[in-house]
Amino acid sequence: MVFKKMHPVQITRRISLGIVLIGFTLLTILHQKLQGFPAVDALCPFGGLETLLKYVAGGELIKRITAGNIVLFGAIVALGIVLSRFFCGWFCAFGALQGVFGWIGKKLFKRRFEVPKRIDSILRWVKYPVLVGILYFTWTTATLVIRPYDPVATYGHVSAGLSELWGEFGVGLIILILTLLGSLLYDRVFCKYVCPLGAVNAILSRVPLFRIKRVENTCISCSKCDKVCPMNVEVSTVQAINSPECIACMECVTACPTKKPSLVATLGGKVLNLWTVVIIGLAIYVGAVLIGQVTGMLQFVPPKLTDLASKGAINVADIKGSSTFAEVATAFGIETEQLYRELGLDMKKVPETTKLKDTAAVAGIEEFETDTVRFAVAKILGVPYAGESGEGAEAQTTAKQETEKTNSTSIETPTQTSVQTAQPVSETKSPTAFVVPVDFVLEGTMTIQDVAKVLSVSAKQVIEKLGLPADIPVDKPLKDMKDQYGYSMGALKEKIKQ
Structure with missing residues (x-):
């Protein structure tokens, strides 16, 4: 059984990602077939950032973007400040999709591959100019310039058929295919190197509230924490994980074999139970969504x-x-x-x-x-x-x-x-x-x-x-x-x- 030897926290994380991926996929399919269901553009939190400047400047939204995007982006900002890249590790549908292909790759190749460290360290910076470029051209053109190249938008239109997919998202389709094929070999390849929302979360993670810390006197240097990290962050040699690549999945913590805690989750310097971290993360994101619902801003479907x-x-x-x-x-x-x-x-x-x-x-x-x-x-x-x-x-x-x-x-x-x-x-x-x-x-x-x-x-x-x-x-x-x-x-x- 898949979950037999898995830590309950990791079972919960996979269930969360599974629900998000399935829900996201179903909504995009239903949008193509029926009226009254949100388009993929309305479901992406990054759209909230893309339209934010235009919305603040004149109260208008970029085409295809709704007020709901701003609510979702606001939830990510709040979550990012408190729990670093928790969204990436627990709620991202595209990250979950890459995880599915990563699991398939492990079954096929019986191992995971790693990009050489020197190349990897350079590629990690690519997502930041990608973020800046998208924001600049979106602001100057007042359109979703990235849309034809966006693998997430492309995935959301797969059910529309190959003809429409290739006609509107030709480049995006190529990027989507390369991403999924790359995920068979390397964990979360898009998240590490290209994702503009990942860049935003990485910047937010500089706020030092949430950190995973290593207790040196109980650590046995087995390096299991390094091996299970989907973002290839080095855990076994540092006192605290300060890397902006950490997605708060806590795989390292749950994989640690020592009887006494050698890796602990901390918030504001205080050690927290893993379930407390999970509850805080869920509360922030779900709470922001509920606030958006109460205020009437969380509207994914434009009125008839x-x-x-x-x-x-x-x-x-x-x-x-x-x-x-x-x-x-x-x-x-x-x-x-x-x-x-x-x-x-x-x-x-x-x-x-x-x-x-x-x-x-x-x-x-x-x-x-x-x-x-x-x-x-x-x-x-x-x-x-x-x-x-x-x-x-x-x-x-x-x-x-x-x-x-x-x-x-x-x-x-x-x-x-x-x-x-x-x-x-x-x-x-x-x-x-x-x-x-x-x-x-x-x-x-x-x-x-x-x-x-x-x-x-x-x-x-x-x-x-x-x-x-x-x-x-x-x-x-x-x-x-x-x-x-x-x-x-x-x-x-x-x-x-x-």
């Missing part, structure tokens, strides 16, 4: 559009991918047929009960974004909407071109419909004739300059070929400008082939 409409507080930006066409029409008081006409969709092919995020699959088109619906509603109502990126002010109706693309190889320039005064769009010019290699693939990460360089033509020729406005920036990735200039990557990929 119809509820917002009844309160008179609805906004075009409140339209979510989990909303249906019927809900959008009802909430904003517009005719469903009018919405479909504006979007260029066939009601017979795409029922009004279809979730917006499922439209592309149901309609049989390459791409359809929720923001397209927001622009369409804004146009119908005659209200301003700047787009999800916040960089443009044109209401774009690109779905119609996407739909027509399935029936014709001729793609027209997406219609530009102004909701408020915006930068004028130049008239479409005839595509400049130049040969595009058959194996050339236009990627959203490319800039117009990149395309021009690869195809050995001028940026102006590329702009004309793609039917884009003459004033479009040539040094920004194409995927970052599609909302502002009203095109989809699918349409551009077709145009470059013509």
